[in-house]
Amino acid sequence: MPPARGMGSTWETNTMHFVFTLGFHSDHIIRTLARKAVGRVERITLITAEPVVKRTEDAYKNVVSYTDKASLPTPNLVPVDVGDPPTAIEKILDALGQDKEYYADLTGGMRAVVVYTLIALILKAKTGANITLHTTSEDPQQAQEAEINLQTITTILLEGIKQTKAKIAQHLLQTGKPQTIADLAHNLKLGERTLKQHISWLRNRQF
Structure with a gap:
């Protein structure tokens, strides 16, 4: 039997849908894309709170500037109403689409947006999608990282x-x-x- 690996690796696959929660800062998104997305990104989705304020617009423009330079797909910005959880989760699910491989970094953005996005990703994982959740601090000087495959969570929830x-x-x-x-x-x-x-x-x- 080959060595047992830590849980969460999806890097045997070719391309995947990258999902981020966006607030006022873009550094963590650009850092993750630079380290993880080369040759593997199919789509990029950024979830944020609506209305989209200027600081969030500026952060989005920073990400677009990077993706243009790196020849990556232009990110799809998806604003959601944090005061309407069911509609917000449904909108995020629609934005996730029907891809089979996802890589999600929920480091940034409003806490409600992070929670709604995580719920949508767990629901997507229940359909059989392979979703790796990546977490890191927004401060590059104190970056601590972890990865987990969300099917781990759904298995525990459904089967124990x-x-x-x-x-x-x-x-x-x-x-x-x-x-x-x-x-x-x-x-x-x-x-x-x-x-x-x-x-x-x-x-x-x-x-």
């Missing part, structure tokens, strides 16, 4: 997860690095045969 599998999943999320079965078994104090069965179960559910 036993304690041992949860322990393995948590360990993989925390390390985020490839590990051999022998190393995992040693670190988690589990037998290799038992561990292989749990890893197989997790992989079948897109962990």
Whole structure:
């Protein structure tokens, strides 16, 4: 069996739909696109609160300026009414479309917009879409990053997860690095045969 990887990798695929929440700052979006989008971006969607204020417009223009220079698709700006959650979530779902691969960074923007976008992404993940959620701080000097595949969340919500599998999943999320079965078994104090069965179960559910 090959080494067990941290959960959330979608980089075997060719192109994907990049989704961001946008506030007054664009640095985190440009940083993520520069690091993750080269040769892989099919569409870019920016979710923000309406009405769109000047500082948000300026942030959007900064992103467009970068995508033009980098020969990336022009981002689609999607303003949503934070006072109407059902309509906002429906509008975000419409903007997400029917793509199969998504990479989402919800670092910026109003908290309500982040929550609505996350709900829409989880609903999209339930349809079988492969969605990687990337989080990082807006401050590049204190950037802390994490990635998780949202099918992990939907599996737990719909099927539940036993304690041992949860322990393995948590360990993989925390390390985020490839590990051999022998190393995992040693670190988690589990037998290799038992561990292989749990890893197989997790992989079948897109962990």
